[in-house]
Amino acid sequence: xVQTCSVAFCKSRKTSSGDLHFxxxxxxxxxxxxxxxxxxxxxxxxxxRWSKICSNHFLPRDYRQPPGGTYILKLNSDAxxxxxxxxxxxxxxxxxx
Ligand SMILES: [Zn+2]
Numbered sequence: 127x128v129q130t131c132s133v134a135f136c137k138s139r140k141t142s143s144g145d146l147h148f149x150x151x152x153x154x155x156x157x158x159x160x161x162x163x164x165x166x167x168x169x170x171x172x173x174x175r176w177s178k179i180c181s182n183h184f185l186p187r188d189y190r191q192p193p194g195g196t197y198i199l200k201l202n203s204d205a206x207x208x209x210x211x212x213x214x215x216x217x218x219x220x221x222x223x
């Protein structure tokens with residue numbers, strides 16, 4: 127199954143080029159989870175363990191890659207909450223006009 131982004135209108139898909147990264151919802155952190163769900167802009171969206179949001183909606187400083195590992199978000203930092211202000215890439219905002 128192709129990995130897609132849970133954010134409404136986001137067309138991101140996981141590609142072999144690997145410049146996009148997908149992050150799982152923080153299912154064990156209800157407060158943060160609420161931020162993520164509202165950022166998807168989908169009504170009644172219930173994320174499961176396979177739901178992901180792509181790196182377009184985060185700031186580069188909000189995630190890091192351990193050597194040889196997969197990208198992870200710094201969920202405990204204030205910075206990670208700020209992603210809600212970046213939930214739409216600019217080209218998506220422009221296309222709404
Ligand atoms: Zn996305």
